Amino acid sequence: MSERRSPGPGAVIMQQQSASGAPHLSSQIAADSRRPRARQGPLAGVRVADFCWMGVGACATRLLADFGAEVIRIEDRNRLDMPRRLPIYKGEARTYGEEDANPDPNKGGLFNNYNRNKLGVTINMRTAKGRALADRLIAASSVVTENFAPGVMERWGLVYDRLNELSPNVIFARMSGFGHSGPHAEYRSYGPVVQAVSGISHISGLPGEEPSGWGLSYMDNEAAFFNASALLTAIYHRNITGVGAEIDVSAVEAGINLLGPILLDVAVNGRSTRGPDYPPGNRLEHPDAAPHGVYPCAGSDRWIAIAVFNDQEWRGLRSAIGDQDWTRDPRFSSQAARFANQEALDARLAEWTRDKDRHELMHALQARGVAAGAVQTTEDTIDHDPQIAGRGLFFELDHPVIGEALFEGTPVQFSRTVQENWRSAPLLGEDNAHVFKTLLGVEDDEYEELAAEGVI
């Protein structure tokens, strides 16, 4: 839990924001703890002019911010980032289609989730002064990131050659659905569209039924991770060669990479995935695991996943089931036999699991060497999972409007590298004064003018 301190000089910045339309802010806020500081971590010293927005871009640059980069989110007051607008608020349960017409830009939980450890400034890029200010920020940065629809950066003249002039050997990361070349480069996309086009929705579902696909924008996250890796690789490369790079990541192409071996089955064997036997639902085609499925447990919509890969694991499962005749059925006597008779096996197993507690059963099966996992909800993983709690995956940070909130950490324990969680997400324009005056040297009167003219 972050420490609450008495307001210091930083409080002045916040009061200015209150005057310019940001919501009421308590003067008790720990302004000192929010003041930008020298960062630690392997990326300390790397400044990022971050034009990213929405999920993919923000999730990618979050990884840079977590590990020491000075990531400066550039936002537009007149076109609020979607995660600032989505109604994911404390104490209010709404589906994300149900937006406010005039949302409080500092209240959105999703924005807080994606933008911790970053600085935030506002620039109106539709004004010449705004674009000139952005140029100064780019000149003071060594990495530029964006995930706009193709053409937006070009409209502002911010192509690689220009960026490289402003900041020699800059790294420019472009994250889009389809990549920046080819006939579909301009296509509009978000997670579910990327999942559809790349094939990873089609390969998910019960055989012969419509695809069940994904219940989340998996490819927003995964494209973000690919982008983060690419950025880290480019920075590493520049540290060796001194040379920057333009990076073009297509989320669809990342998705195709994630299809896995089925893609080679199609390419090499001419396998059709449109037949009545594909996709395999919760069963595996390879190896011949059986039982391999998701079985009902006690409670409403409660389930357990069980995967048995060999005779030894089957014996473990049998010992948990106890002395029941059906487990001795010759149809289930070998891995190959069980695989061939999954329909009957699944029915028997589901009967047995139906009245069991999913967590108790998971532990009982694991104790007998059987891979089993309760289908956990986020309430389970965030609030109750002892494995996750013990490793400190989720952590808390305070936020001036939202208050204390939980955050998703990095699923890695580093013995040396430090993840410094110094601040929750920036309020809209929270770091304007710091970035424009302190970092870029904008004079007080010019700063006031830019604010008055709506440039920042």
Added chain:
Amino acid sequence: MQPQSGLPHPLTGLNVIELAEDPAGEYVGRLLAEMGARVIKLEPPQGAPSRAVGPFARGQTGPDASLNFWFYNSNKASVTVHLGGPDGTAPLVALLGRADIFVCTLQPAALKAAGLDLEALTQTFPKLIVLSVTAFGLTGPWADYKSSDLVALAAGGPLNSCGYDDHSIPPIRPGGNQGYHSAASFAHIAVMLALLERQKTGLGQLLDVSMHEACAVNVELANPYWFYPKVQVKRQTCRHAQPSPTQPALFRCADDRFVYFVLIVAEPKSWEALVRWMDGHGMAAQLTEPDFSDVAYRQANFDQIQELVECFFLVHGSDEMYKEGQAMGLPIGVLNAPEDLFADEHLIARKFFVDVEHEGVGTVPYPGAAYRFSTFGEVARTAAPKLGADTKAVLAEFATKTTEHA
């Protein structure tokens, strides 16, 4: 984007020793190989377990015919070593003395049984980056629990969001080893961070990646929905799990294929584009009437609109709907099957697939790199190694190096 300067690949000169038994460790090894690292895969004499997993190439069998192995192990070298013999882990440790990165997927009990202490390795070899990628991490009460892709997706949370509207059907695993891929994504990020750290300090470290946790942070909106309003999302057919039900987003087309399209009636621009599009095919029916220009009216008559849109898609081909809809500026996606991708005009124009020669099989198209850099091209793709193909050469080379070093 054509690479301009042709610089060496970023990880050129780095030696990676991979002791991986699952797709998470093997995939991260492949990703490092594709950035120029030399990845040496250590296998027991009978081959890594992944060689025994199908599908297999054209009815062939044996350790060199697994497409599962091919997919995750291109651009690597294969060295067979017997680690359980009288020399114990000595053959491995000898290689690690000259390595930059050690990828290891053994869980704690297996490490102990093999006589491997990862923490101690980082002491012995201070510059070595030890990348452990396991089901649950190296510590904690579940550290030795067994897992699989399905089990990881279940316990980590993503599975709870995936499946059908009908909740008598269990949650359905999304295809393609995504639990393992999630772990590999974070393992790749972790190892790049460690390489950057090493550039600054000269020191390696131990990285302990948990597939369980990688899944737990890869649920997208489900986490913030619990962090903030404390609500649970409920799975729906091929669209976002939500706190409350939303309308279907899969539309069946005339060719019995699907498109993904979210019908948004509240936003004037996309509404007008949709009506213009349907009208162009003579199928907008009453939607062109003035009443429908009012959002409230549209919302009140949503079912009527949904039905007309369903009819519209049902009489047109999926590919036509995808391209036309996108041309209208609507975010619509066709549900491609893997076999459709090789003929996709966009992917062809971008030269996405890369050809890999396989002895006895011919040229096989592999997915190209997911990221393109202006300063260097893709590493030339080579087929996954035959079992033990590089044993002699690598062991001889490393023995020489060690002697030189001594």
